[in-house]
Amino acid sequence: MVDEIVKSAKAQLSERIASPLIGSFAISWCLWNYKFLVILFSYASVSHTFVLVDTIVFPSIWSLIFNGVLFPAATTFAYIFVYPYPAKYVYEFTRHRQKEINEVRQRIEDETLLTIEESRKIRAEVIQTEKAHQEIVDRLNGEISRLKLEMTNGQPEPPTVPPAVDESSKEAVTPTQLAVLKLLENAGGKMDENILIQFSNESKVKTEFDLHELVKLEMINSRTDMRTGKVTYEFLHEGRRILLDSAHYTG
Secondary structure (H helix, E strand, O other), X not given: OXXXXXXXXXXXXXXXXXXXXXXXXXXXXXXXXXXXXHHHOOOOOHHHHHHHHHXXXXXXXXXXXXXXXXHHHHHHHHHHHHOHHHHHHHHHHHHXXXXXXXXXXXXXXXXXXXXXXXXXXXXXXXXXXXXXXXXXHXXXXXXXXXXXXXXXHHOOOOOOOOOOOOHHHHXXXXXXXXXXXXXXXXXXXXXXXXXXXXXXXXXXXXXXXXXXXXXXXXXXXXXXXXXXXXXXXXXXXXXXHHHHHHHHHHO
């Protein structure tokens, strides 16, 4: 029962001390009556301590009323009811100014240009990424060619008769598109778009249209250089076949 009483008393005391009113009043009372604390913790005797308290800290009933009760109570109520208003204004002002500073700092960082070293580093990373991407594409194309070859070898060989000319494929290619294929053939199967347009007898718009149509028909392939933006066209198997069929047909 004694333990329960002690625990209950501790709980009640802790609750009272944690109260903003009690805590603020205690701090305020200590500030107003600091002399009392100095005398209390001095090495004076008990009787001398009481004499000092009566003569220095509370020499009269008015000092006891004002310093002991009224002044600490007024300070406590000012801290609880008045202090939050200026504290709120100061906090909002500080946070607003801090936000403005962060916005200015972010704007300056966004407007800062890259250094030459950073630009070179980014360019090297882009080139390395393009190289790795091209290696993957070449490897996949090689794998596709190998699989096609294996599938062809696994089938029975067709009779050795001259292949018939695919009239439908031939008719799908216009004379101007056939001329583009011949330009690619003369250039070794690969040619820059600007050079193709320069050597073509047709207008730029017509040549570009023919190139796009040949890409759609899967007779040529286009590849864009990410660094320079140049477009290069090269032969595909179907384009070579159409060109050979056309030569055989005209011959």
